[in-house]
Each structure stands twice: as structure tokens, then as C-alpha cells.
Amino acid sequence: MPQVTLNQARDVLLVVDVQNDFCPGGALQVAEGDAVVAPINRLTGLFANVVATQDWHPPGHHSFAASHAGKQPFESAVLSYGDQVLWPDHCVAGTHGAAFHSDLNLDPMQLIVRKGFRHDIDSYSAFFENDRKTPTGLAGYLRERGLERLFICGLATDFCVFYSAMDGKRLGFEVAILEDACRAIDLDGSLDEARRQMGGVGVDFSAAAAHF
Numbered sequence: 001m002p003q004v005t006l007n008q009a010r011d012v013l014l015v016v017d018v019q020n021d022f023c024p025g026g027a028l029q030v031a032e033g034d035a036v037v038a039p040i041n042r043l044t045g046l047f048a049n050v051v052a053t054q055d056w057h058p059p060g061h062h063s064f065a066a067s068h069a070g071k072q073p074f075e076s077a078v079l080s081y082g083d084q085v086l087w088p089d090h091c092v093a094g095t096h097g098a099a100f101h102s103d104l105n106l107d108p109m110q111l112i113v114r115k116g117f118r119h120d121i122d123s124y125s126a127f128f129e130n131d132r133k134t135p136t137g138l139a140g141y142l143r144e145r146g147l148e149r150l151f152i153c154g155l156a157t158d159f160c161v162f163y164s165a166m167d168g169k170r171l172g173f174e175v176a177i178l179e180d181a182c183r184a185i186d187l188d189g190s191l192d193e194a195r196r197q198m199g200g201v202g203v204d205f206s207a208a209a210a211h212f
């Protein structure tokens with residue numbers, strides 16, 4: 001869809017986790033994570049509706065490798081709700097690492113959804129925690145506002161962007177990924193797998209930040 005025409009009454013930009021810990025120098029740095037800031041600042045000026053998410057964990061969160069004896073970051077563990085990648089400590093509530101990148105313009109954000117704040121459960125998706133059923137409240141917010149088509153950008157393509165897109169489709173929203181305003185962690189092929197699964201459920205990859 002080169003040259004995207006927005007329907008401002010029903011379209012919403014979802015800006016995922018553009019936080020210091022996911023940018024170069026951060027605890028869970030994503031290669032070129034900070035490269036999403038400039039395109040996102042341009043996009044937020046074009047959409048009438050903008051929502052952001054913020055990864056927000058208590059100290060000693062269950063998704064942190066350091067909370068599991070003998071486990072290293074990027075290994076997996078089986079938790080009560082299923083498999084979970086174990087991460088370096090990151091996005092601890094109130095710390096510099098959890099803060100948004102300082103160049104990200106927050107003024108257009110109408111709602112900031114914090115997620116991952118329960119000690120025992122991680123939350124990649126903007127819609128559901130990693131048990132796939134505890135809601136964040138975002139679906140109700142979007143529905144009450146009549147917002148039906150999501151354009152997703154931010155970090156990381158293969159985790160929080162991916163799960164948000166899959167859940168968005170599952171909940172009946174139209175979903176497009178602005179891949180040039182996303183960057184990936186790419187753990188053991190996770191980016192290709194995320195693309196494959198998103199394509200399989202009809203997530204739209206044809207739009208890009210450069211088309212606006």
C-alpha cells in the first residue's frame with residue numbers, strides 16, 4: 001500500500017516499547033533500536049490517534065534470568081503459563097532503562113499502557129499477558145473509541161510488536177506493521193518465524209513509515 005490514506009476516525013498508531021533498555025547501550029539492547037525514534041516522531045504527528053506501550057517490570061521479575069538459579073540470559077524456562085525466554089534484567093519500573101528514549105515525542109500519546117508489572121508473569125503483547133488471557137485493557141479502550149485499524153511500530157519486531165500484532169488480529173482488529181519503524185532482537189531465527197506467523201494470520205506488511 002504505497003502512500004497510505006488514513007481514516008482518522010478509525011486508525012490508531014501503536015508505538016511499542018521505545019525505551020532506553022531496548023536501545024543501544026541498554027540492558028536488552030536491540031541493534032539500531034534508536035533508529036525507530038525519528039520515523040515514529042514523524043508518524044505520531046500524522047495520526048489523530050496514538051497509543052504507546054511501556055515495558056514495566058518489578059525488580060526480580062520472573063522473566064529475568066537472574067531470578068532463576070543456574071539460568072543465563074536468552075535461555076528458556078518452562079513457567080506456569082508455558083515457555084518463557086529469560087532476559088537480562090531490563091525495564092525495571094522507575095529506572096532510566098524503563099524510561100522512553102529521551103528524543104521520543106510523548107506529547108501525542110493519548111494512552112500509555114504499562115505491561116509486565118506482575119511479578120510472576122511476563123507480558124509481550126499490548127493486549128494480553130504471556131498466559132495469553134490476562135487482558136491489559138487496551139482492546140476495550142480501542143473498541144470504546146471506535147478504533148479498528150492498528151498500525152504498529154517500535155521494539156522489538158519479533159517479540160512485543162509480534163505478539164501485539166497476533167493478538168490484535170485474534171481480537172478482530174485490522175493490523176499493519178510498519179517494519180521500517182521497527183527493529184528486532186532476532187534470537188535463533190525469531191524474526192523470520194514472527195514474520196511467517198504474522199503473514200499466516202493476515203497481518204499487512206505492505207505499508208511502511210516511508211509511505212506516509
Ligand code: VGL
Nearest residue numbers: 017055087155156159160
Ligand atoms: C520485549 C523482551 C522482553 C519487547 C520486552 O519489548 O519486545 N522483549 N521484554
Ligand code: ZN
Nearest residue numbers: 055090091116
Ligand atoms: Zn520485558
